[in-house]
Amino acid sequence: MANSKDEKAEGAPISSLIDVVFLLIMFFVATAQMDQEGFDQNVQLAIAYDMEKIKNRANGQFPISVLKEGRVSTGPGSTGDIAGLKRELMQHVANYGDEVTVIIRPDKEVELSVIEEVMSAVGECGVAKINISAKLEE
Amino acid sequence: MAKKRKKKRIEEEAEVPLSAMIDVTFLLLTYFIMTQTEVIEEAYIAMNMVAPNPGPPPEVKPTIFDIKVFENDYVVQGRAFKEIDSLGAYLANFARETQGAEITIDLKLQGRAKTKRLVDLLDILAKEGLEKKINIAFLQ
Structure with a gap:
């Protein structure tokens, strides 16, 4: 019984990992160039x-x-x-x-x-x- | 005892499927990383097309400065410049001399010249504060 508790305690900190991943996703969503329509990125501007x-x-x-x-x-x-x-x-x-x-x-x-x-x-x-x-x- | 076991089983079943959520989250993260592109800061300069039938001339005549853009050089008021730097120095001097005056830049462009040459010139005009009024026409 005590052994099982120890295993639980030593598990990877999933919740904080998810927090970080969600923060990263929010960053990429916020900086995604949604308003770039018409601004063709293949153009090499001077x-x-x-x-x-x-x-x-x-x-x-x-x-x-x-x-x-x-x-x-x-x-x-x-x-x-x-x-x-x-x-x-x-x-x-x-x-x-x-x-x-x-x-x-x-x-x-x-x-x-x-x-x-x-x-x-x-x-x-x-x-x-x-x-x-x-x-x-x- | 049986009731307790049943309650425990229901609690276990109600748990959020974390591993599937993490998979989806990582997929989303990978997608955004892969599709991320460099944000290009853009700048611009406004210009007027020369109208085919211009209206009556203004009462106060502005100083008109004539610049032609060719494939290999720039011609400013009849004087040719091969290098953009020497043209920059000339325009800086001109801007100092005419400080405060209303200047209209008449650009005449040769079709064979590359866009980079035009942008280089516009950038110098912006640097010297001569970009307020630019008319543009194309040489035939």
């Missing part, structure tokens, strides 16, 4: 040191990632071409009106002629607020 940091992502923001091969991405399900981009942006403008701000996220190796195409498409959709984005190094 590095900037003094440009203004993007602090919060407002509803009206419309990120357009321009990948190295010239494809444009606005998030999962994006068609990758300018016609698809225009359709999606028109929809966004219909939802948010004047609040829409386009953030162009170009790969550093993309030629500016591609950016010209994207900017023309954005202009045709009636959006005047255009930002060019870069990776911030502090």
Whole structure:
């Protein structure tokens, strides 16, 4: 009988282990990039040191990632071409009106002629607020 | 005695299945560790597209500073710069001289130039406080 009690006392401290694991899970859930939709992580942004940091992502923001091969991405399900981009942006403008701000996220190796195409498409959709984005190094 | 044994058995059955919960928890933990990506801090600079039919000119004419971005160099007010550092020094000097004045930067971009060259220039403009009004157009 006494032997059984001793075994129980010497068991691994499961409850504290679970506490730690749950804390870790909460950390990863909190830091998971749920708001990264449209911010394609395959883009190698050029590095900037003094440009203004993007602090919060407002509803009206419309990120357009321009990948190295010239494809444009606005998030999962994006068609990758300018016609698809225009359709999606028109929809966004219909939802948010004047609040829409386009953030162009170009790969550093993309030629500016591609950016010209994207900017023309954005202009045709009636959006005047255009930002060019870069990776911030502090 | 039989009642006591039955009660004990019910208590044992009501225990939370800890081992299964730990398995699930570890799976969740593994998933989040595997899918964790580096948080990229992004910065931006605002710019205006040159309108095809601009409105009437403003009463007070701002100082317009013309910069062309080519594949291999930058041309500022007709002066060519191969290196970004020398352009940076030139723009720093210009910013000092025109401190407080309303400056409009007219950027003209060559289609073959890479985006990195544009971002390097925008970064210098931001550093020198010249990023307030940037117009952008593309060279044909």
